[in-house]
Amino acid sequence: MRAKVSAFRVSLLALCWFLLLIEAYSKGEETAQDGRASSNAIASGYRIARRPNASTQDTKEKQNEVVVVLGSSVPRETSQYLALISGTTRIHIAEEHESLASIAKAELGRINRFLKLLFRLNSDKIQDPGGPIKNVWSEIPSGTEVRVPDLVPLSRTISVTTRPGLSFAELASPFYENVGPKTRAKILRANPKLSSLDSIPAGTSVTLPDVNSIQLVRLNSDVSPPEVLMKLQGMSGVKLVSPNVVSRLEEPVAVNHNILTSMGSSYDTDQLHEKWFASLIGADKVTDEDLKLTDHVIVAVLDSGLDFSQPAFAKNLWENSPQDDSPDDLHRGLHGYDFANRLESPDDTLPKSHGTHVAGIASGRSLGKWFQPFKWDKLDSHIKLMPLKVSDDNQNVNLEAIMSAMEYTQTNGARVASASWSTANSDPLRDYLSRCKGLLLIVAAGNGQQEKRGDDVVNVGQDIDKAPAFPASFKLPNMIVVGAFDPARKRAFFSNYGNGTVNLLAPGVAIMSTIRLSMTVNAEPYGFLSGTSQATPFVTFAAALLFAKNNGFLTAQAVKNRILDTVEVDSEQLNVSGGRLNLLKAISIDHDLMELKDGTILRGQITTRPIRFVEGSSDCKRARPLSMKNDGLSRVLVDYDGSGSLFFINNRRVTGTLCDATIDFQTENGPVTKRVSEIRDLVWRGVRGNPLGY
Numbered sequence: 234m235r236a237k238v239s240a241f242r243v244s245l246l247a248l249c250w251f252l253l254l255i256e257a258y259s260k261g262e263e264t265a266q267d268g269r270a271s272s273n274a275i276a277s278g279y280r281i282a283r284r285p286n287a288s289t290q291d292t293k294e295k296q297n298e299v300v301v302v303l304g305s306s307v308p309r310e311t312s313q314y315l316a317l318i319s320g321t322t323r324i325h326i327a328e329e330h331e332s333l334a335s336i337a338k339a340e341l342g343r344i345n346r347f348l349k350l351l352f353r354l355n356s357d358k359i360q361d362p363g364g365p366i367k368n369v370w371s372e373i374p375s376g377t378e379v380r381v382p383d384l385v386p387l388s389r390t391i392s393v394t395t396r397p398g399l400s401f402a403e404l405a406s407p408f409y410e411n412v413g414p415k416t417r418a419k420i421l422r423a424n425p426k427l428s429s430l431d432s433i434p435a436g437t438s439v440t441l442p443d444v445n446s447i448q449l450v451r452l453n454s455d456v457s458p459p460e461v462l463m464k465l466q467g468m469s470g471v472k473l474v475s476p477n478v479v480s481r482l483e484e485p486v487a488v489n490h491n492i493l494t495s496m497g498s499s500y501d502t503d504q505l506h507e508k509w510f511a512s513l514i515g516a517d518k519v520t521d522e523d524l525k526l527t528d529h530v531i532v533a534v535l536d537s538g539l540d541f542s543q544p545a546f547a548k549n550l551w552e553n554s555p556q557d558d559s560p561d562d563l564h565r566g567l568h569g570y571d572f573a574n575r576l577e578s579p580d581d582t583l584p585k586s587h588g589t590h591v592a593g594i595a596s597g598r599s600l601g602k603w604f605q606p607f608k609w610d611k612l613d614s615h616i617k618l619m620p621l622k623v624s625d626d627n628q629n630v631n632l633e634a635i636m637s638a639m640e641y642t643q644t645n646g647a648r649v650a651s652a653s654w655s656t657a658n659s660d661p662l663r664d665y666l667s668r669c670k671g672l673l674l675i676v677a678a679g680n681g682q683q684e685k686r687g688d689d690v691v692n693v694g695q696d697i698d699k700a701p702a703f704p705a706s707f708k709l710p711n712m713i714v715v716g717a718f719d720p721a722r723k724r725a726f727f728s729n730y731g732n733g734t735v736n737l738l739a740p741g742v743a744i745m746s747t748i749r750l751s752m753t754v755n756a757e758p759y760g761f762l763s764g765t766s767q768a769t770p771f772v773t774f775a776a777a778l779l780f781a782k783n784n785g786f787l788t789a790q791a792v793k794n795r796i797l798d799t800v801e802v803d804s805e806q807l808n809v810s811g812g813r814l815n816l817l818k819a820i821s822i823d824h825d826l827m828e829l830k831d832g833t834i835l836r837g838q839i840t841t842r843p844i845r846f847v848e849g850s851s852d853c854k855r856a857r858p859l860s861m862k863n864d865g866l867s868r869v870l871v872d873y874d875g876s877g878s879l880f881f882i883n884n885r886r887v888t889g890t891l892c893d894a895t896i897d898f899q900t901e902n903g904p905v906t907k908r909v910s911e912i913r914d915l916v917w918r919g920v921r922g923n924p925l926g927y
Contacts, residue, residue, distance in 0.1 A: 297320070297451060297452045297454075297458055298449060298450065298452070298476070298477035298631075299449075299452065299461060299462060299465070299474060299475065299476060299477060300447065300448070300449055300474070300476075300632050300633045300636065300661070301315065301447075301448040301450060301471060301473070301474050302445050302446070302448070302471070302472045302473035302474075302636075302665075303445065303446045303448060303470055303471060303472065304409075304410050304445055304470050304471075305388075305409065305416075305419075305442075305443035305444065305445070307469075307470035308469045308470055310468065311468045311469055311470045311471060312470075313350070314465075314468065315382075315384060315450060316350050316382040316384060318450060318452055318456050318461055319382045319383055319384060319450050319451065319452070319453065320452050320453030321382075321383040321451045322354060322380040322381060322382060322383055323380075323381060323383050324378045324379070324380060324381075325339075325340055325378075325380075325381050326377075326379075327373040327374065327375060327376065327377040327378075327379055328375055329372075330372055331372065331373050331375075332371055332372055332373060333348060333351050333352070333355075333370075333373070333379070334348065336351070336373075336379055336381065337351060337381075340381045350382065351379070351381065354380040354381070354382070355379055355380055383450075383451065384448055384450070388443055388446075389443070389446050390423070390440060390442045390443070390444070391408065391440075391441050391444055391644055392438050392440050392441070392644075393405070393438070393439055393441060393643070393644055394436060394437065394438050394439070394646045395433045395434070395435055395436065395439060396435055396646065396648070396671055397435040398787065398791075398923075399670070399671040399788070401431065401439075403670040403671055404439075404671055405441060406668045406670060407445075407639075407640065407643045407668045407669050408441055408444035408640075408643070409444065409445060410472050417430055419442055419443065420439070420440075420441060420442065422442075423440045423442040424439055424440050427439070445472060447633065447636050447637055447640060449477060449633040458476070462474055462475075462476070473661045473665075474661075475632060475659065475660075475661040476632075477631050477632050477633050478631065478632045478656065478657045478659060479629050479630070479631050479632075480629070480630045480631065480632070480635075480654055480655055480656035480657060481628055481630060481654060481655050482536070482583075482587060482629075482630055482653065482654045482766075483587075483653045483654055483677050483680055483764055483765060483766040484628065484680065484764070485585050485587065485762040485763060485764050485767075486680050486692050486727045486763045486764045487689075487690075487691075487692075487763075488502055488727075488742055488743060488763045489502065490503065491687070491688070491689055492686070492689050492691050495686040495687055495689060495691065496686070496691065496693075498719065498726060499721050500719065500720045500721050502742065502743045505720055505742075505743050507599075507745045507761075508603055509720050509740075509743070510720075510740035510744070511600070511603065511604070513718075513722065513740065513813070514739070514740065514771065514813070514815055514816045514817070515815045515816050516600055516604060516817070517604065518817050518834050519604065519607070519816065519817050519820070521605070521606050522836070523606065523820060523821060523836075524606045524607070524778070524782075524820070525782065525823065526611065526612075526614070526615040526616075526778070526781040526782055527615075527781070527782060527783070528615065528780060528781045528782070528783060529616075529617070529781070530615060530616050530617070530649070530777050530780040530781045531551050531617050531619050531642075531645065531647040531648060532595055532616060532617070532618055532619065532647065532649050532651070532773060532774075532777045533620075533621055533638075533647040533649070533650040533651070534588065534591055534595055534618065534619070534620050534621065534770070534773075535623045535638050535639075535651065536587060536588035536592070536622070536623065536624060536651070536652075536653060536654075537581050537583045537587045537622060537623075537624040538569075538571060538579035538581035538589075538620055538622035538624075539568075539579060539580070539588055539589055539592050539618075539620035540580070540586065540747075540748075540749040540750060540751075541568070541578070541580065542750050543589060543748075543749070543758055544758070545593060545598045545609070545747050545758065546592070546596075546618065546747070548609070548610070548613045549596050549598075549609065549612075549613045549616075549617065549618050550618055550620075551568060551617035551618060551619040551645075552567070552568055552617075553567045553568070553645065568619070568620065569619050569620040569622070570621055570622070570638070571622040572622060572633075572635075572638045572641075573622050573624055573625040573629075573630070574622070574625065579621060579622035580622070581622075581749060583624070583626065583628065584752075585762065586747075586748040586749040586752055587624070587653075587762075587766065588620065588622065588624070589747050589748055589749055590744075590746045590747060590760065590762050590767070591651060591653055591746075591767070591769070591770045592618055592620060592747065592770070593746035593747030593759075594744065594746045594767060594771055594773075594774065595618070595651050595770035595773040595774050595777070596612065596616060596618050596774065596777075597609075597612050597774050598747050599745050599746050599747075599759070600774075615781045616777050616778075616781055619642070619645065619647055621638040621641060621642070623635055623638050623654070624654065630656065632656070632659060632661070632662060635656070635662060636661075636665050639665060639666065639669060639672075642669070643669055643671070643672065647672060648671070648672065648673065648776075648780045648789070649672065649673045649773055649776045649777050649780065649789075649792075650672055650673070650674050650773075651675050651769055651770045651773040652674060652675065652676045652677065652704065652769070653676075653677040653764075653765070653766035653769050653770075655679055655702060655704075656703045656704055657703065658701065658706075659703070662703075662704065662707075663704075663707045663709070666704065666707060666709055666711075666712070667707075667709050667710075667711070669711060670711055670789065671789060672711060672789060673712075673713065673776050673792055673793060674704075674709070674711055674712045674713070675712075675713050675715060675769050675770070675772045675773045676704050676712060676713070676714055676715070676769065677705070677714075677715060677764075677765040677766050677768070677769045678697065678702070678705050678714050678715060678716040678717075678728060678734070678735045678765050678768075679695075679697065679702040679705060679728075679729040679765060680692045680694075680727045680728070680729070680764050680765055680766075681693045681694040681695050681727050681728065681729055682695055691726070691727075692726075693726065693727065694716075694725070694726060694727055694728045694729050694730055695729050695730075696729075696730060696731055697729045697730070697731045697734050697735070698731035698733045698734050699731075701734075702729055705729070705734055706734055708733075708734060710790060710793075711789050711793070713736045713737070713772055713776075713793055713797075714734055714735050714809075715735070715736065715737060715738070715765060715769045715771075715772050716728040716729060716730055716735045716737070716738045716739075716741075716768065717738060717739065717740070717741020717742065717763075717764065717765045717767070717768040718738040718739065718740060718741065718742075718768070718813050719741070719742045720742060720743075722803070724738060725741050725742050727763075727764065728765055728768070729765070732809065733809065734809070735809065736797055736809045736810055737772070737796070737797060737800050737810045737812055737813060737814055738768065738813045738814065739768035739769070739772050739813065740768060740771055740814075741763060741764060741765055741768035742763045743761045743763055744761060744762060744763065744767040745761050746759065746760070746762070747759060748760040771814055771816075772796060772814055774816075775796055775814060775816050775819045776792050776793075776796065778816075778820045779792045779795060779796070779819065779820055779822065780792060782820060782822060782823065783822070786923065787822075787920060787923050788922065788923065791920050791921065791922040791923040794920065794921040794922050795819055795822065795920045795921070796814070796819050797809070798867050798868055798881050798921060799815050799818035799819045799821075799868065799916060800812025800813055800815060801813045801814075801815050802870060802873065802879060817834070818916050821836070821916060821918065822918050822920055823918060824836045824837055824838065824918055825837060825838050825839045825898070825918050826914075826916040826918075827839070827896070827898050827907065827912060827914070827915055828912070829907065829911055829912060829913060830872075830911060830912070830913045835898055835900055835905065836900065836901070837899045837905075838898070838899045839896065839898055839915060839917065840897040840898065840899050840904070841893060841895070841896045841897045841898075842860050843858035843859050843860040843863070843864075844858070844859045844860070844866065844891065844893060845857070845858060845859075845891070845892035845893050846858070846859045846880060846889055846890070846891060846892060847889055847890050847892055848888075849877075849888070849889055849890075850877065850890070851889075851890070853890060856890075856892040859882065861917045861919045862919075864883070865882055865883035865921065866880065866881065866882055867881045867882075867916070867917050867919055867920075867921055868880075868881040868914070868915065868917065869881070869891060869914070869915045870913070871891060871909060871912045871914065872913065873888065876888060877889055877890050878891045881921075883921065884921075893909060894908065894909060895907060895908055895909065896909060896912060896915065
């Protein structure tokens with residue numbers, strides 16, 4: 234009976250594996266240039282490797298990979314099994330006074346568990362007597378090539394830096410299964426200068442010993458992937474195991490006259506000004522006073538890499554500068570990492586410059602060309618770009634590259650990350666992203682499905698409440714999902730939508746941004762692309778500015794709240810906030826803001842307190858007072874959809890009547906009183922979750 238049950242379980246898992254591969258294939262997920270020679274190290278070890286010769290691997294080889302997350306304590310049986318099923322090795326060049334035992338310790342974190350395996354992998358070098366390897370403790374001649382299993386050390390130590398507004402448990406949660414008393418005691422022992430983990434000053438480097446290890450295991454040809462998955466799921470020390478699912482970078486969308494006509498759009502990209510979106514997000518009204526940046530923020534872009542020769546990024550790049558006593562000093566001086574190919578330089582090699590284009594938007598390159606407050610020298614002193622390459626040259630993105638890149642952002646202190654790729658539904662990925670509580674992840678809603686319209690193939694947006702798209706449909710608290718709007722202020726025809734999934738819209742049609750120098754025309758290294766990939770980094774940039782304005786005071790959740798609480802609300806928009814990004818109102822957190830119906834913006838302090846309000850269409854005789862401090866009032870849209878005013882009260886949005894006839898406002902030049910009939914919008918500087926007070 235047990236044999237039958239076991240056989241049934243294996244068959245069921247095999248069927249699931251097969252269906253998953255069919256799903257990946259149906260999405261056009263062709264195998265990427267593998268770019269990983271057997272001498273390369275596992276990505277989650279962040280070792281530096283030479284760029285291998287390009288080689289195309291067949292689909293089957295890519296599918297024979299599993300991602301394994303190991304806890305801090307891995308028993309002998311598990312570590313030996315991982316080494317035995319690994320189908321690839323890398324080369325360790327022996328240095329002076331090294332032995333098989335010391336190599337096992339350095340490369341794999343253990344000695345006795347791997348000695349027999351190392352002997353077997355290097356049997357051609359073992360001769361008795363007189364060979365280069367006599368026994369496990371004998372010194373190996375310097376320069377000898379020793380084959381080792383392609384695994385990271387099972388026992389890893391890293392350093393992280395504490396951040397304001399983030400508890401230590403939240404900071405450490407991505408690296409441990411749980412941060413309980415035993416784990417905390419272990420961390421304290423590794424940091425003798427710390428007396429407690431509850432009150433560590435922001436900016437302190439903390440050593441985390443025995444952290445979870447993300448492993449990519451390419452299986453050898455004589456093992457069954459379903460059987461391996463089943464066995465690993467039941468092995469001690471294994472926290473997570475999954476096929477290395479292959480996903481896709483979002484493809485830029487074709488937008489031309491014929492397509493726009495077939496989709497019924499009322500604009501023509503040939504007639505658009507390159508700055509068409511600036512006024513719609515309030516960028517043209519931002520002043521130097523609005524952009525008093527005080528903090529230093531790292532912005533990670535998980536994409537196809539960056540053209541480092543692009544002059545726009547000359548002073549914009551983050552540089553890895555670990556502490557002098559850091560346990561991992563392999564990346565000193567690097568600006569990011571290539572997790573698709575396991576290389577030290579995340580170079581953008583895609584013909585359409587996807588990663589370089591996205592990075593330019595996320596770091597305000599175009600806005601800096603046009604508007605004085607966004608000048609690069611000001612931004613680059615406070616916002617640094619961390620390019621992380623997760624896409625290969627065929628635009629394929631795999632699960633292990635995503636998870637390893639996310640771990641890198643956490644280890645190196647990024648506050649916000651931009652992600653413009655799609656993936657299959659993955660519980661392991663969802664679980665890992667949910668643990669990254671200190672990071673605000675901005676993700677693309679997706680560019681719909683391709684349909685034939687006349688002679689053109691057109692991307693048509695889908696309702697992802699009904700047909701989920703990932704990672705957007707994970708719906709995590711630390712995530713903002715971004716769709717695209719067009720020059721007509723409507724959802725772009727290609728943008729996915731969903732009242733319960735997509736948080737807001739940002740500009741996504743004919744967006745000018747940086748491109749690779751090799752693609753430049755007339756010496757201008759800028760080009761135009763369309764898609765939710767272009768909308769996403771606009772929100773990333775807004776989040777980065779918010780973090781940079783507050784000395785790290787705002788949490789990821791508070792920044793998310795502020796962005797969603799200040800959208801341009803449109804009842805026709807099918808998204809959670811019902812609106813479009815307004816950059817100006819989002820970053821106005823060091824003063825109150827009053828927008829008049831003629832477009833005038835006043836900055837200062839709303840001195841009418843409290844605001845008199847009645848819900849619905851009731852008589853103002855029944856009005857009650859509302860204030861920012863006591864009621865969490867953060868905004869009033871005075872004329873909303875012709876049915877009264879829209880009040881933002883903590884987590885609620887309530888339609889009602891503003892019963893005051895006038896609003897008093899204190900500006901830099903003195904007090905101002907405005908009739909309510911003149912006012913379009915009132916925005917308080919208090920941020921939901923983190924009221925800044927007066």
